[in-house]
Amino acid sequence: MDEDDGEQLALISAAKAAARTSAARTRVKDNSAKPFEPAPELPVARVLVDVPLAHLDRPFDYLVSAKQHEQVVAGSRVKVHFAGQDVDGFVVDRLAESDHEGRLAPLRRSVSPEPVLTPEVAELTGSVARRYAGTRSDVLRLAVPPRHATVESRPSPSADEPELDPDSAAAWWQDYDGGALCRRLTEGGSPRAVWTALPATHWEDGLAEAAAATLASGRGSILCVPDGRDLERLDSALTRTLGAGQHVLLSAEPGRAERYRSFLAVSRGAVRVVAGTRAAAFAPVRDLGLVAIWDDGDDLYAEPRAPYPHCREVLLLRSHQTGCAALLGAFARSIEAASLVSSGWAEDLSAARGVVRDRAPRVSVTGATDTELERDPFAQTARLPHEAHTTIRAALEIGPVLVQAPRSGYAESLMCDRCRTPARCTTCTGPLRLPNPRQPPVCRWCGTEAAGYACRECGGHGLRAPVVGARRTVEELGRAFAGVPLRSSTGERVLTDVGREPAIVVATPGAEPSADGGYAAVVLLDTWLVLARPGLRAAEEAVRRWFNAAALARAQSAGGRVVAVGDPAEPALQALVRWDPAGFASREVEERRTAHLPPASRLVVLTADEAVLQEAVGQLALPAGAEVLGPTPVPVASDQASPGARLIIRVPRRAGSALSDTLLDMQGVRSAKKLSPVRVQIDPYELA
């Protein structure tokens, strides 16, 4: 019975296919004056079409005409007729014949013969799409910059043969493993390492030397940095180390033409070293030997466009896929990097304890314990405990002082004025803010008024908006240290470097200028506040920022001091005192493991209306061990009234690809059935 039904179905669909094919044939005959002349060889082009629909996310075959034969190559751009409209596409292959049963349509036209999508990057976009349960066309938009015809018509000047000093790389890296990493790169090896940079070092020179060592083996490199300022530093380091014209920069900064010019220099093989921000992770470097990323914990590495891939993960996928070397460097250590070390995938490239002690500044913590606050009421009002004050004064005798003050954005959240416990909404545990000083505090998430607030720790009724922000910090310090030059470096106006002469430099995290010869002292204000931020990454992020600032100080032997204003019992600050970023990160890895959080687990956040979420979960074939949390209403600021809920699913790490697969299936079915969209975010930065 089953067989009969099957046979009938087969007959019906065969008849339908025949009808379609003959219809297509007559249409072609009727509409075209000349008969189609196919390319003399490999007349089939396999094309990735730019359609946003999950169920159409696979290659389609088209016929190449004799005229298009030369232009249509693997990696070139074409236009094709698809579902009743003209769409863009990338050719991924030329074939002798198609495995498609029906008749093939001819390519609409060849856009350009430039092979912008190399086979390696084509494969990479596939793995990234799969890993993040997104569509390949979304990833392709991130990987290949928009075309610029004028730029494309010009040749890319080739880099000269580089003149490299074979010993300089190993010499620069001497303090770590005796320079073995760079020797292995020079010899064509592919080490994978998590590098903890020594304080007061020019990390950009380290990256440039690693690229030089890789170049000496005849291979190229990709070096990623968080932002434009770091890119400038790396740019000059690369020019110093490799000579002019050996590298290009890839970032969103310059205009489209410049960006495409750099991209073409790389895809044409004219230049083999790429430095850039997160988009550079997809650069089509020939003979890739090394991918490197500086300060991979920076949130700028999280791509804000779907499917939200993280730059570090893209580089790791790439290293995995091509077998190239991987280097993750930072002054601190991200949880993910620590996890790569503990799993044995990467080696730990840290200097010996003794060397670290020699290079690090002396770090102390002051001012946040209750007793000290009682002894020193000045600490509360001016946020500058006595010890910080005297340290600054002494340091100004020998050089500049850096004061790191949290951005005033954090000032929004209130805390108890007695014990500094963050003030939270009793309804939804969201942070409280003060709309204006005459009104009661209001929850930032649900908008509930918290009249008659009482601290849940100490019962106190007083609240304060603790952060003062950089501007008021500048004013306070100006009064306290009259006559000393004051400079500020914040979001709007960022300084890159300051000189050796005594000055106080107030900076927000991430905007710290480096000082010629290093700072005599670095002061970290309001550390408890940064730790009290909502979100799972608060401690990791705080530690990263403190190490980045503290690493700009001179060595202890040269008088370098760091004073953190906070609670000396706080483990995050103890890690700073011991200058032990790796120890801190590996403890965090353990905590994440027991809490079933990434990177030990893989996690997905689904966002949609609540009923839609229920339906979507029903469509999933969840792997064993999956936990479904929620749905819960999306925490939104009270001013934006967007309905919606989110749901979190987490699975053991080894089930990560099974999770991605079932999410892809779900998105495919949903887009085919025209069901309302569900946002899928795998291991998003904030929750992960």
Added chain:
DNA sequence: ATGACCAATTGA
């Protein structure tokens, strides 16, 4: 998405 196709429903 968009279009093609089929079937059922509606109106004269």
Added chain:
DNA sequence: CAATTGGTCATG
């Protein structure tokens, strides 16, 4: 009985 509408399917 024609015209209209709604659902399903395929997209090379």
